Amino acid sequence: MGKINSDRLKTLLAEGTVHELAQRARYEREPAELLEEARELVTDPDPTVRRQAWDALDLVVDDSTRADLFALVLRDLEPEQFRRLLTDPDPVVRNRAGWVNIVVVGYPSRHTTALELLADDRFEYAWPECIEVLRRDPPVKTLVSEYIEAPPDLRKRLSVALGLPAATPLLEVSPEGCSTQVHCWPFTWCSGVVAARECPHLPLSIALLGSSLHAVRDEAMNIVEGFGPGATDLLRSARRSLPAARRNALLLLAGFGWDHIPAEDRRALQRLIRIKQVSETPEPLPVLDAHGGWYAFPTTDQAAVLDALDLTDPVPATLRMGSAVMERSSYYPDQPNPEVFVTPALDGWTVAYCKNEVLGGLAPRAVSTEHRHDLYQRLEELSRRFGSAHWYEHFGVDDYTFLTWSQWCIAREGEIRMHCVSSDDVWVYRCEESNPVDSLGELKAWIEAHDIGRANRRDDEERAEAYEDVLGERHGDDRLPDEHDAAEESDEDGRPTAATWEQNLLFGAWAAAEHLSVDLTDLGPHTHVHGTAVLAVPRTQRDHHRRGVLPI
DSSP states (O other): OOOOOHHHHHHHHHTSOHHHHHHHHHHOHHHHHHHHHHHHHHTOSSHHHHHHHHHHHHTTSOHHHHHHHHHHHTTTOOHHHHHHHHTOSSHHHHHHGGGSOSOOTTSOOHHHHHHHHHTOGGGGGGHHHHHHHHHSSOOHHHHHHHHHHSOHHHHHHHHHHTTSOTTOOOOOOOGGGTTOEEEETTOTTTOEEEEGGGOTHHHHHHHGGGOSOHHHHHHHHHHHHHHOGGGHHHHHHHHHHOGGGHHHHHHHHHHHOGGGSOHHHHHHHHHHHHHHHHHOOOOOOOGGGBOEEEEEESOSOHHHHHHHTTEEEEEEEOHHHHHHHHBTTSSOTTSOOOOEEEOOEETTBEEEEESSGGGSOOSSOOOOHHHHHHHHHHHHHHHHHHSEEEEEEEEEEETTTTEEEEEEEEEETTEEEEEEEESSSEEEEEEOTTSOOOBHHHHHHHHHHTOOSOOOOTTHHHHHHHHHHHHHHTTTOOBOOOGGGOOOSBOTTSOBOOBOHHHHHHHSHHHHHHHHSOOGGGOSTTSOEESOEEEEEEGGGTTSOOOOOOOO
16 A cells, blocks of 8 residues: 655655645656655545545645645546545545635536535535535536525525525515516526516525625626516515625615615615715825716806706715716726716815716717817806816726826816817817917926916926926927827727827826816815715706616
């Protein structure tokens, strides 16, 4: 009978980490053979040999490296070897099965073996270990499907594997919800769109929103979201009768549509928002996370801003909710979003921010003559009402190189004073006729001359270096290109051409807003806040489904 060469394994581990031993085993004969011998012994058909081999392997390592070495030895087990471990009469050996990779290329999933044993009364003694194996990277869809077909006793064990109490009750579709349909895409049993009352997977999937296992809850969120709005009836029931699932059920209801949230929950959320509005401190908005367009007006009259932009149905919002709307990754970015976030007055300025074209932005596309005409007309009218009206727009073009496209346009007392686009170059389409801007230096001076006095001066040195870098790229020539020479600011695929980080630090929308209105990247305890924020929609889109999960 062979035995593990403990002394040689200790020597190899003393020469490096377990990870380094794994690398050596790929190219060197001795470590590869030692690991293979250990693998054969700890999965030997004889239970006595298995236990002795594990005892020897235990002495090779200490607590800090035990898990890594066990995982290395048990890598790429064949199904029968894994089955021996999982059915060993000794619970210490059975426990070692937990170190086996769940899915290995070329072999069936270890979950399959665990499921087979969990359904076999001969291996009742091994059920706890089988459940632990299933809880590692749990195959939620598979377990839900198995549950539907399983007898009552096996269902109890599968419930435990899914992080539910064995006696978890499943919800029933109410008579009002019987006619709704769900898209049962994750499960081949239903295969497509079916009536909610006929989908056996839906009640269990909703119950899993309250699983004690984080991985199961996350997967259940994805599954239930995939069922579609037809799941809302059971989600509302879960809010009342499944305490552990209440929070995730509410999140999904908000995602399907705010109108699906039960009235008592809406009232509770409104109270919470009101409380947060009173106590919250403004926080800076990370520039790289915010993509969209925004108006800025020097006014504290939020109602006048809503009226001027023809926004309706305002609902209370915290600044944190508004920041989430601004972030690129939030709020269903691939679907139309009519929500406009209107801030309270921040140091005397009210901002209206949106993610797409609902306020007249490009979202993004080339600055055409027609677009400029519409933009100027709109800002001229708004500036007559508020004395000044600013439009800023910023979009990321390349997440890896921080290339961006942006524009900003300033109107005062019914006249356009400056319109600048930062793309492949710096384009000035309109400026004060009495003070023309023909160079980067003059544009920089114009921005500084119209500074309202709150710009953060900590980055002056960084801006000076950026200016030198921009001039270097232009070989010292700071002349602005002629508007008539401007090609459409998009490439042959229709994507907007982009500006460098240095160029936008000086002439982009965020840089201009920092000097000319309110710097959303420098909000904090020093910011004077007057009033509260709201989320509103354009009157033309008031019937649009309002949805999304936003942090309060």
